[in-house]
Amino acid sequence: MSFNDFWDVLILGAVLGSLYAVIAIGYTLVYGVLQLLNFAHSEVFMVGGFGGVIALTIFVPAADPSGLQSIVYVLLGILFGAALGGTVAFFLEKVAYRPLRRRGAPRLVFLITAIGASFFLYNLAGKLFGRNPMPMPQMYENKTVVTIFGSTLNITQTLILGAAVVMLVAVDFVVNRTKLGSGIRAVAQDPEVASLMGVNIDKVVSRTFVLGGLMGGVAGFLFGTTNQVFYTMGFLPGITAFAAAVLGGIGNVRGAMLGGLTLGLVEAFTVEVWGDAWRYVGAFAVLVLVLMFRPTGILGERVARTA
Amino acid sequence: MLNKRIVKIALPVAIGALALSACGSDDGGGGSAGGDGGGGGSFTIAYQGPLSGPNADLGINMENGVKLAIKDANESGDYDVTFDYLGADDRGEPGQATSAAQLVIDNSDVIAVVGPAFSGAANVAAPVYGEAELTALSPSATNPDLTEQGFPTFLRGVPNDAEQGAAIADFFVSEGVEKAVVIDDLGDYAVGLANVIEENLDGAGIEVQREQLPENTVDHSSIARTVMQSSTDAVVYTGYYSQAAPLAVKLSEQGYDGIGLGGDGVKDPEFVNLASGGAAEGWYLSCPCRDLTEDEVGQGFTERYEAEYNRAPGTYSPEAYDAAMMIIEAVNELGDSADRASVHETVAQGEHDGVAKTLSFDDKGEYAGSGIYIYQVEEGEIVSRGNVEDLVG
Numbered sequence: 001m002s003f004n005d006f007w008d009v010l011i012l013g014a015v016l017g018s019l020y021a022v023i024a025i026g027y028t029l030v031y032g033v034l035q036l037l038n039f040a041h042s043e044v045f046m047v048g049g050f051g052g053v054i055a056l057t058i059f060v061p062a063a064d065p066s067g068l069q070s071i072v073y074v075l076l077g078i079l080f081g082a083a084l085g086g087t088v089a090f091f092l093e094k095v096a097y098r099p100l101r102r103r104g105a106p107r108l109v110f111l112i113t114a115i116g117a118s119f120f121l122y123n124l125a126g127k128l129f130g131r132n133p134m135p136m137p138q139m140y141e142n143k144t145v146v147t148i149f150g151s152t153l154n155i156t157q158t159l160i161l162g163a164a165v166v167m168l169v170a171v172d173f174v175v176n177r178t179k180l181g182s183g184i185r186a187v188a189q190d191p192e193v194a195s196l197m198g199v200n201i202d203k204v205v206s207r208t209f210v211l212g213g214l215m216g217g218v219a220g221f222l223f224g225t226t227n228q229v230f231y232t233m234g235f236l237p238g239i240t241a242f243a244a245a246v247l248g249g250i251g252n253v254r255g256a257m258l259g260g261l262t263l264g265l266v267e268a269f270t271v272e273v274w275g276d277a278w279r280y281v282g283a284f285a286v287l288v289l290v291l292m293f294r295p296t297g298i299l300g301e302r303v304a305r306t307a
Numbered sequence: 308m309l310n311k312r313i314v315k316i317a318l319p320v321a322i323g324a325l326a327l328s329a330c331g332s333d334d335g336g337g338g339s340a341g342g343d344g345g346g347g348g349s350f351t352i353a354y355q356g357p358l359s360g361p362n363a364d365l366g367i368n369m370e371n372g373v374k375l376a377i378k379d380a381n382e383s384g385d386y387d388v389t390f391d392y393l394g395a396d397d398r399g400e401p402g403q404a405t406s407a408a409q410l411v412i413d414n415s416d417v418i419a420v421v422g423p424a425f426s427g428a429a430n431v432a433a434p435v436y437g438e439a440e441l442t443a444l445s446p447s448a449t450n451p452d453l454t455e456q457g458f459p460t461f462l463r464g465v466p467n468d469a470e471q472g473a474a475i476a477d478f479f480v481s482e483g484v485e486k487a488v489v490i491d492d493l494g495d496y497a498v499g500l501a502n503v504i505e506e507n508l509d510g511a512g513i514e515v516q517r518e519q520l521p522e523n524t525v526d527h528s529s530i531a532r533t534v535m536q537s538s539t540d541a542v543v544y545t546g547y548y549s550q551a552a553p554l555a556v557k558l559s560e561q562g563y564d565g566i567g568l569g570g571d572g573v574k575d576p577e578f579v580n581l582a583s584g585g586a587a588e589g590w591y592l593s594c595p596c597r598d599l600t601e602d603e604v605g606q607g608f609t610e611r612y613e614a615e616y617n618r619a620p621g622t623y624s625p626e627a628y629d630a631a632m633m634i635i636e637a638v639n640e641l642g643d644s645a646d647r648a649s650v651h652e653t654v655a656q657g658e659h660d661g662v663a664k665t666l667s668f669d670d671k672g673e674y675a676g677s678g679i680y681i682y683q684v685e686e687g688e689i690v691s692r693g694n695v696e697d698l699v700g
Contacts, residue, residue, distance in 0.1 A: 276519055
């Protein structure tokens with residue numbers, strides 16, 4: 001592998017990995033506050049993709065968009081992706097999980113509900129939006145932005161990397177520096193004590209879902225700009241992002257970021273060396289290996305520890 | 308402030324209702340044992356193929372062809388018997404093929420099947436149909452091995468991939484290609500076609516690099532990079548359009564300017580549609596299916612099809628129509644004595660002058676004719692470039 005190849009693959013891996021990182025945040029936040037593996041998060045991601053595509057299909061005319069229009073379209077897509085992702089996550093918590101929490105249902109019931117909600121949502125999406133992929137309207141001409149060591153970074157890649165960095169910094173700030181964040185960390189550490197200290201657990205849980213949903217939705221739209229939007233698109237990225245959250249240390253926000261990036265890079269280099277058929281073999285072999293030596297993930301569990 | 312209890316109850320109800328109403332809009336295609344129309348009996352012709360899933364468009368094109376044949380037959384008044392339709396969705400996946408076939412077999416009104424549409428599914432379902440003595444006449448499954456395994460009732464109504472592979476090699480030689488990257492999706496159809504293409508390209512002295520792109524791949528940047536690194540003149544993708552489209556997008560993003568070619572699984576308007584930003588422009592598509600605009604029979608079929616479905620016939624729509632018509636004629640010939648076994652015998656030995664071509668089979672159930680055609684994406688439309696034999700000269 002030449003130096004140039006290395007940079008090419010590094011960029012591909014970083015783009016993929018930053019998407020995984022953003023999705024992984026959704027898994028890890030919810031796990032932090034509820035110890036719940038929210039498998040329906042992959043469907044929040046999928047819905048975000050549809051939100052962006054549908055909004056753009058309605059608003060983007062067929063003509064070639066110019067500079068300012070392009071920016072408006074991208075923002076529109078991000079906005080609708082986030083809105084739909086956040087809304088679905090909000091109702092998911094309200095309809096599927098809150099009643100179980102009220103009745104003190106066992107952990108296993110939550111897990112099965114999560115899987116059921118995931119099946120329900122993606123099949124509903126298949127009914128509503130069709131089973132064919134939806135093409136993303138052209139928002140801009142995908143030109144090269146910069147060239148680093150002979151490797152090019154195009155607009156879509158720059159957009160994904162940029163948006164991911166902004167979101168990751170923002171979520172880190174929210175969790176560590178805001179009132180909501182201290183609520184999330186308090187509930188994660190000990191829900192009962194947090195409740196005694198005046199933290200409204202229901203509110204914190206609901207907002208945690210929405211926070212994860214907003215990011216998942218944007219990730220869905222960004223994923224759609226570089227790949228395709230279809231009703232089962234959540235499955236593989238969702239599972240991989242979940243693995244990333246575990247790899248980094250589930251419940252740990254910075255761990256999820258690190259885990260996502262790691263898996264993205266491992267995938268890209270695996271494909272480069274062994275071909276596309278080995279993509280997930282490489283990534284998940286690394287997951288198993290890391291967990292063998294560090295069962296709590298690279299950075300360890302729990303939201304509270306990052307504080 | 309809304310009453311919380313009402314919200315709590317109303318919300319799941321509303322979502323449930325939404326889901327149900329969405330289900331209701333599905334036109335099903337479920338079995339219908341229609342009553343006796345007129346004097347003769349009533350028979351059901353089934354179709355097995357992908358009616359949902361990522362490659363549903365290919366399957367629905369064929370389903371429409373079968374439905375149109377049944378409609379034409381019932382309305383023509385030329386037949387003593389009436390026909391019904393039964394759709395069996397296998398999503399084009401081998402894993403779903405057996406249960407789809409079983410659904411068809413268990414319906415005692417079914418007299419013969421058009422399909423399975425995809426090679427992988429056909430490979431699994433053909434022995435099941437064989438046991439039930441039910442004709443499985445596929446208008447589109449092109450994997451060469453299918454007729455080599457002695458499935459008792461499987462018939463192929465299309466030239467197989469051995470011929471398509473040879474034709475693609477001839478075409479590349481005439482285009483002056485020196486190196487080609489051949490990509491399959493690890494499925495029966497794609498690997499079969501890719502193997503044949505590789506053999507023929509090798510034979511023609513063209514350098515071949517084989518790559519695999521699994522069917523459920525979500526990120527196509529890496530494979531596009533591999534193609535760019537290989538400094539190739541041509542890329543062949545042998546899978547289906549749902550993967551070909553993002554592949555074409557990534558290739559055009561990375562500045563690929565060589566030849567792109569897809570097999571018959573890519574030849575679908577959805578390929579052009581999904582490859583946003585005109586990425587499919589200039590791609591060649593090979594297909595054992597002729598261009599319908601060439602003669603009156605084809606044009607007439609196109610008009611009837613468009614009137615019925617508000618869209619142009621897709622790849623294998625006319626082939627599926629022909630397959631259904633051939634079965635209809637066989638049943639009519641046999642009259643009320645028609646059963647599954649006798650229909651198979653009649654169809655397997657018969658000859659049918661159809662819209663797309665004349666259908667007949669050799670003793671293995673292989674299509675007895677030939678003909679591979681090259682198409683190209685031009686200004687967003689798939690246009691015919693003609694028969695490969697004529698192109699190569």
